[in-house]
Amino acid sequence: xxxxxxxxxxxxxxxxxxxxxxxxxxxxxxxxxxxxxxxxxxxxxxxxxxxxxxxxxxxxxxxxxxxxxxxxxxxxxxxxxxxxxxxxxxxxxxxxxxxxxxxxxxxxxxxxxxxxxxxxxxxxxxxxxxxxxxxxxxxxxxxxxxxxxxxxxxxxxxxxxxxxxxxxxxxxxxxxxxxxxxxxxxxxxxxxxxxxxxxxxxxxxxxxxxxxxxxxxxxxxxxxx
Numbered sequence: 001x002x003x004x005x006x007x008x009x010x011x012x013x014x015x016x017x018x019x020x021x022x023x024x025x026x027x028x029x030x031x032x033x034x035x036x037x038x039x040x041x042x043x044x045x046x047x048x049x050x051x052x053x054x055x056x057x058x059x060x061x062x063x064x065x066x067x068x069x070x071x072x073x074x075x076x077x078x079x080x081x082x083x084x085x086x087x088x089x090x091x092x093x094x095x096x097x098x099x100x101x102x103x104x105x106x107x108x109x110x111x112x113x114x115x116x117x118x119x120x121x122x123x124x125x126x127x128x129x130x131x132x133x134x135x136x137x138x139x140x141x142x143x144x145x146x147x148x149x150x151x152x153x154x155x156x157x158x159x160x161x162x163x164x165x166x167x168x169x170x171x172x173x174x175x176x177x178x179x180x181x182x183x184x185x186x187x188x189x190x191x192x193x194x195x196x197x198x199x200x201x202x203x204x205x206x207x208x209x210x211x212x213x214x215x216x217x218x219x220x221x222x223x224x225x
Contacts, residue, residue, distance in 0.1 A: 100147065152181075178208035
């Protein structure tokens with residue numbers, strides 16, 4: 001049973017690393033091919049949407065859709081890895097991770113399905129609460145709740161299980177930094193401090209999750225031997 005959990009954790013960590021690499025490529029593609037858009041109203045967004053390509057945006061949505069479930073499978077692997085005395089921390093981390101997975105997956109699936117199909121059909125009426133481009137939309141708030149509150153608490157509950165050699169401690173620090181960064185991004189989002197939100201969620205959390213993926217690949221591979 002443990003070996004199966006480690007195998008699933010290994011492939012999930014590798015898949016999450018690939019997802020983040022593709023997200024970086026897509027994000028770069030968006031920056032190159034689409035002019036920067038500052039939300040004003042749905043009419044202006046309609047003009048912007050119809051004048052730009054959205055292939056990179058949809059690619060980013062697609063791979064971010066899998067991030068939450070892959071994160072859950074990684075944490076499940078750490079449940080088997082953790083000592084008996086600390087398994088309760090991993091269970092709590094799993095519960096908060098489930099909130100992150102559900103909320104973020106709902107957001108990205110809606111963007112890829114109903115939002116995309118309505119916009120392609122030119123149906124912009126009533127779409128304002130669902131557009132990710134609108135920083136005050138319901139869907140943006142749902143997504144940020146998952147990425148900031150639930151992912152942050154999940155990371156803060158699991159980081160204490162890692163101790164010992166330096167390579168293991170790197171996971172400890174990566175989860176700790178990720179947890180604090182997620183909560184910091186939540187503060188920035190609620191109080192509309194855009195610079196804080198951008199730095200925390202895109203740069204620090206993104207970097208921490210890449211580090212977690214890489215170290216998890218190595219740890220799970222070693223556990224299978």
